[in-house]
Amino acid sequence: MKGHITERSPGKWAIVLDLHTETGKRRRKWHSFSGTKRQAQEECARLVTEIKHGIYLEPDKTTLADYLDRWLKHEKSSVSPKTLERYTELAMKNIVPLIGQTTISKLKTEKIDAAWTKALESGRRDGKGGLSPRTVHHMRRVLIKALNQAVTWEMLAKNPATASKPPKVERKAMTAYEAGTTGELLEALRPTRMFVPVMLAVMCGLRRGEIVALRWKNVDLANKRLAIVETAEQIKGAVRYKETKSGHARVVDISSTVIEELKRHRVRQAEENLRLGVRLDDEAFVVAQADASPLQPRSLTHEWVRVLGNTTLKRIRFHDLRHSHATQMLAAGIHPKIAQERLGHSTIAITLDLYSHVMPGMQADAAEQVDEAIRRAVKPKA
Known part of the structure; x- marks a missing residue:
């Protein structure tokens, strides 16, 4: 397997990969890349290595929005209607407006982390501020679950959402009546x-x-x-x-x-x-x-x-x-x-x-009860 890079314009590169079909015919696959020449060469080497190890996935033009719609239809038969309703709300109303137009093959952890930050700052649909850390935490869990399925379907080599940083969620103080x-x-x-x-x-x-x-x-x-x-x-x-x-x-x-x-x-x-x-x-x-x-x-x-x-x-x-x-x-x-x-x-x-x-x-009461039992059991010395 071979690959080379071609400069299209300053900082813009085409990575050309030589692939072989099952019939033995050669075909080429083009990847666009932005960065330095050294970075383009490293990316080319990485893609060639993936091809040699059989883990290379061809670029997919499917956007995250389209993929999530497909995934939700797949989940319908395996989760309760209430769970599906919640998945749909988090995916289509919270995640899609942030990164829905990104193709899943170009979805990187950095971009996902930026989406969580934006959601915390200004993610409310009514424009009145950000979403709670707990809601963003649930968004992250849904995206991880959805992209795990993309890995299973061989649309992604790995799940970029797994490495994203979850927001800190503070447990609410429990309130109760005496x-x-x-x-x-x-x-x-x-x-x-x-x-x-x-x-x-x-x-x-x-x-x-x-x-x-x-x-x-x-x-x-x-x-x-x-x-x-x-x-x-x-x-x-x-x-x-x-x-x-x-x-x-x-x-x-x-x-x-x-x-x-x-x-x-x-x-x-x-x-x-x-x-x-x-x-x-x-x-x-x-x-x-x-x-x-x-x-x-x-x-x-x-x-x-x-x-x-x-x-x-x-x-x-x-x-x-x-x-x-x-x-x-x-x-x-x-x-x-x-x-x-x-x-x-x-x-x-x-x-x-x-x-x-x-x-x-409860522990304090237990300690006192054990102490009392031992003191009763120990006979005073004559």
């Missing part, structure tokens, strides 16, 4: 339709999607337990029911207080449905709209913001009610393994990582 505040919250919301969903979140640790997907057939009032078998996912106004986040159903034991509240709620719901001419059965949703239709996850969030605004309590996200349940459990000395199973985390490592801020107090 037991006393939780009691105030429940009393304040008791007259509203938000009482039951908030109770399920703050006293059972259920996720928003799990709450709106919970049916009466999964509530075992006699044995005081809930079976969490599915979750609700909202995509552009439509709701889809699917398996839980961890991929496994779980059983959540519930307290006598929750049992009594659910019994009263079922009676009220049955009376409400009867006025509509609808009979309440086990397929009905525990949390539903006034007309007995299913509740959308986002509607639950919007209503939470509204009713919380009518109180004097600290403003937190609906998901933070689940965090409140977790921190109260761990602070009360409940073993993290029990908390993991109750919350539906796939591994105990997730539980420990999320709630490590609760652990120092």
